Amino acid sequence: MPPTLRSSIHGRKAVQQPESPEQIDNEDEDEDMQSDHEMISSEMEDDMIEDDYNDAPVQSSAQELLRPLQETADRVSRQVEEFSQAFDRFREKSKKLSGQQLWEETWKLMDTYATIASKSAGRVQATSADSKHAQKKRKSLGVTNAQKENLLLESDLWNLTLELLPCKSPHLLEDAHHAQNSALVELHRYSTNDEIWKAFMEVDPVANEYEALLEWLQERKRKTSPALKDVDLDLYDKSGRGDGLWEGGNIYTQAPIKRQKVTRAHPGPLDPAEDMRTIHFRKADSEPLVTQMDPDAALRQDAMLEVEDELFESSAWHASWELLRRGSSPEQYRNWWQDRNELWRALLLRNSSVQNDPAINKAWLRIVNLASNRELAKLCRELADSRDLATDYENAVYGILSGSYSAAAPVCKSVDDHLYSLINSLLIERYDQFIFAYHERLETPALQDFIPSPSTSREISNYVQSSQTDKTTKAEAHQPHKYFQSALMSGDLAHFFLEMGHAAAQMAHLTGQSKTLFDNDETQVSECAQVAAQDEDVIRMAAHLQLALQPLGLLDQAYEENASVMENNIINYLGLLEQHAKYSLLPLYASKVSAQRQPRVLGRILSKVTVPKERDTQMRLMKSYGIPVYRVIYTICDYTRRSWAMKLNDRGEALKAAKIIEYKDKIVRVRTGFIGEMHDDEQALVVQAHEWVNYIDMKNWGMACWLMTALYKTLLLSGKLAAAKSLSTRVELAQTSLKVTGMNLSLAAMVAETPDEDGDAEVGGDATEDGHNRLAGPNKRRKESKPSHLLAKETTNRSALAEQSLVWAHLELLVQAMDTLEYWQDLADSVDTLPRNDPKTTKTAKKELGQTLQAVHSAMQPLLDHGFLSSAMDEQEDHDLRHIREHYLPECVLGYNSALYFGGHAITRQHLVQCMELAQQIAQNETLIGAFVASKRMQELVTAFAHDSQALLRANEHGTSSMRGRSGKRSSLGGERGGRADIWQVQWTADKDQ
Known part of the structure; x- marks a missing residue:
């Protein structure tokens, strides 16, 4: 478990990087095992590299063309398997855990998910170094860098959940509550900045969360951005500096100042007198030039720099923004600006306070040092709000330093930039409140406790909503992985899961994919949710995150008010498993669905499972996960029958019984081939689905009889005699009853037995009826017994079981006679x-x-x-x-x-x-x-x-x-x-x- 205190001063678990190809090669042999298709494709590709591409065999080209699709399928399959294994282990362990132990186990699960995603991203990186010809082929199939970036982002997102989870733990909240009662006691007038920061992080769980978000955003920026170079900066190419280092500062403005000093024989700084404006100006537009070269000269003198130097200044402030945005350390600041003879900018970015404690995360000095630089912080706020600065990047830098989101927003080019600036301002705001309380306590020693203000994450949620409609960020915000990221960062996961749940049902009915698993939903949701509800990776991520958080109680209110909508996310993942034919994983996730929806979901998916071995596996798994098997079997049979009957009715084929006889010369005869063969796949599926009654238990034998008679009646009344014949052979009463009850309940077997033998056949429970009552008609039996439906009666008595089977037996005999x-x-x-x-x-x-x-x-x-x-x-x-x-x-x-x-x-x-x-x-x-x-x-x-x-x-x-x-x-x-x-x-x- 990570430390309770999430302060960057005391460190945290390092963000995991995607593994290198060398690391991947050292994995277990089972994980490294390639499929035959992969090995053949790899050999083909090696041969094509050696030969001329234009002369490559057609078969080799086809193999290479299909290889990306196979790799994607293998990647998805492996991830699905690994996630399910991890979740299954967690499910077993979590049954015996509670409290902080459960939180620790959940944290380990997030760590496992992050490792799986990291390995998956590493495999993609390892296979991305293909030949140019292979890359071209892959591009033609739509395999783009965006897909690889999504894999890397998923890895980072699981690491983000790993960092955020402790911020919600009862242990941290309890420690913070205790610390709030004496938060200011140990602080004094000579407390260092890092001691004040540490005390702040101990009492404010929300600040811990904001700090984790900022660090993650900085890490993402470093990982996804190339090394910062001069040529990457806006307007640098127009500043006249060439491709070398920035030397001499504002050299184009320095030259006219030196000329004026030589002309006037002025030994010191030029006096910005009014008469200087008439002779000291820019040639480009006659605007007055500064007479001194300190950084504040332009603002102080209300004057200008030469055009090239203004472009240089804009690039310099852009560089400062980039260094802040990437979370560069003071050493990195200093090295960057020292190479360019602008060392003062490095001091500005760290808020100019010397800290030598090696335990401090140096990237946070600019915030930590606000405690002892109140005047500088105040000036930065004023400059951030100033309209007189020459470039937006200058306002943005001061906005980051002082915590002004409005000042930084104009230069933000992505959702991450906006989130970084906003969360930075929220964190500094909370830190300012603590610093104010600290200074107040110095004046009033009696003050000891500190109660942080309520969470301000609603502002993050508000921005997330606005980013989905803002034309500059709409495209990015609509990306499924970004939508998932925004939900994590806003902290409103309940809203995210609810919106995804509504969208899952809507898109299922809109696209026709897995729509039978959902009721239609007309609740208005965002387009982002609709897009994300169709993305396989986000469906998997959302389902597993929801299943991990639910035992912790973080989603209790959402489940209490909208349980069915929340379950849609798990059911959406079940539909995804069905698409990938991962039937063996279905019971695991279905076990986390409510008892009311388990039969419906599993029944409609498992109705397509026709292989006996796979059915046996499903039965074993459903029993092991505590799923009521008889209800699933009922749904399988009832759903397939009803669906097929509705299709018949829509086509006008229902309730049209078949003709058996005909007349020839006024003499009756049997119609030749009146049953015929069954060529309809839908009919075959219905019949095969009813083979599931062989797996029902003895207590629910009446249900099996009801299901079989219902299908027989439907088939006979609609004239589908071929299907009825197939049903009588595939699900024969004699064999099925023997398998389920251990008794042959067919009519022939019952007639052949003597009354004494029949009386001895009972297994227990209801064996008190007389012989003549056993043979009585069901109408008489119902009047003499309790009023519950005969088929709903649980019994082990042979005569009662036979009575339940009577209609089934008659219908089967009718079909056999025909x-x-x-x-x-x-x-x-x-x-x-x-x-x-x-x-x-x-x-x-x-x-x-x-x-x-x-x-x-x-x-x-x-x-x-x-x-x-x-x-x-x-x-x-x-x-x-x-x-x-x-x-x-x-x-x-x-x-x-x-x-x-x-x-x-x-x-x-x-x-x-x-x-x-x-x-x-x-x-x-x-x-x-x-x-x-x-x-x-x-x-x-x-x-x-x-x-x-x-x-x-x-x-x-x-x-x-x-x-x-x-x-x-x-x-x-x-x-x-x-x-x-x-x-x-x-x-x-x-x-x-x-």
Whole structure:
């Protein structure tokens, strides 16, 4: 942990520099491991350097062209991984910490982030020394220096958070509070400037923060600016000094003064008498010249320097500004001006006080020395506000020395310049207040305590707001990293996170990227926030900073009032992880989202995860982070189903059940390929998403049943039978129930078990029901039991679990029955392509037809049971099941009858007898009768059975050895048509709906 006192006098953690290539080469082997693509690209580039660029192979050029994109992807991927690892370690440690220990651990986390960013910036620097040809290629892809500068800035920004965090710590605030009670006691008339400064920093936490900001701005200026040279200064090239050092001061004005002294034989300084103005003036514009060469002569005499010297003065004051802006030490001041014979300027910049204490940060002497130079400080303020100075840079220098932002603002060319000048003035203002209290205490010894004034950081926030609209700084202020920096420096991070949260939702809906994760937000925010909410680096930085500060309590009020908006920043980062396919990191960050939004966010992202191994990983991670898995699974399934159903409805495809049968020559038959294959990717995604129910827990089995029945109903009512078929095979009730509950809850398994075995199958809890009650209908069960929804009931009782699964089982059996009918018709249609006069083929075909018809018979039996699809769990489900019954049961029954009819002619007349048995079953089944009556298809059923009866009568007339076809003619296989079955004369083809 850094020292509690953040004073520059006592030092602080050095700002980390991006690592050199040599340092990077010494990293761990895992971090240095290059991908195959990187290694190949590197080898290609080396070959191209040796050869002429115009003759380079096309493949090599392509590799080199794509290399920047790969490097960017690798850089982002590595940063994402490293940040997540650091945050995960912090999350685990922070669970057991509180108070100052938590602050120390958070400070270490900021240090880790700064190290990661520094390494990333170092890697970019290490790879930036490419060939000119490679650089040209990279530029064509938009890889600019701005991107590299952003990486360096990110590294510096994490270092800034590292410096600012202790300023908010309870330990520092507590120490400052205690120090305020006796702040002035140890100070006396002979206290040195650094002792006064130290006492000031001990009592004022806000001053510690301002000092950290100023130091960071000075460091940034030094790092991002080239070495200061004369030619870099405004107007220097017009001052007539050439490219050498400044020697002789204002030499162009000295010459006429010397001439006047020689002419007048004047041994001392010229008297600026009124008559001198008539003979001592500039030739360029006849303005009076100064008669003396001290620095104040022009202002004191209200006279001018020669034009070249005025330009020289302007450049000199510009240089002074630059030296102050870069935080140069007194030694650097002295060296600069001593080389130019202007040593007095160096004394001015440090406020002319001798300090030999090596512990002092020499860059701050100009502020520290204000304690003993009150008159000089007063004069600097007057000069800063003076309108008589020749150049704005002179006002600016005096403004920095005295703490006048208005005097420095005209020469500020960037947001950082303005912030530097403003924060400098705020710090000096607070120091002046302490110095005033110090002097007051010297007059009144009874005064001992000092209470600093409230924070004035609001002025920084106000400037940040104005910089976003000022035409001179607007472009810079809108840069995402600069927006993040401004938020750090203003200290109003809560406002920053809220604005970013609003912007994240807005831009998601505006761009369509990750919009399903957010509710639409119409709150007005700045353009800066909207731009930053789309920048990947700032999204990552904002999310991690927010997650680090939240446990410290610094954002409690913002979370209390706008929790959902604050969470948008984390969710925005989750969307970014989704874009980069970092699915394994999702649960870590989702665990920091409220319990209400976790399922929605994770569910909508994980719905796209279809690989079983990845699903297993997600399940393990979600459980380890305490995320309610069953709620996520519910969202995955429910969201995909609802989204797909809405698209169907928008396209007008919803609620249009599929036709199973058709009529050919007034004879009913199954439509060929009425299910077909599933080629729709959206349907496939919905089905695959419901495979997640295999991961649900036993207590939430009712939820799994609800999800599956909901999708089955949607698919059947919209006629998407191929998807329903896929669902029945991919998420089969028997296998899923066995995996989730350890029991096979399919209808076939339940029927096969004896009541005693069923009674012994309970696992515990709800195993007190009688055997007859277990088999009772759900409506009766609901009346006899507690009023809660059956599917919401948590149970481990086998019969209760089976009852929850009943509708799922019925819908699955319905789809399986339709699947067997389709297969039967495909087989029946295929007989037309077989050899007509091959007895062996005929025998084989009959055998296969018989086996398939038996499968149809078995699949149709559950549909003929009493109460099939009549066990609705609620009114809405009853409505849906009624529509399914009234459409699909008549279709399936008529299709089944047509299969028996065909089998009675092609295989054996016994199948015609089964047609009569089918008629008897239907007559005794109220559910089936009701379905035919409600769908107004009873006439079709009666007609079909009439055809069955006629066929059976004809078959009986001709005996069992030969059966006649429908036309009564002899078949080509021998005998009179109609005397025996002739499957080769059956040529049913698909026709339009009847």
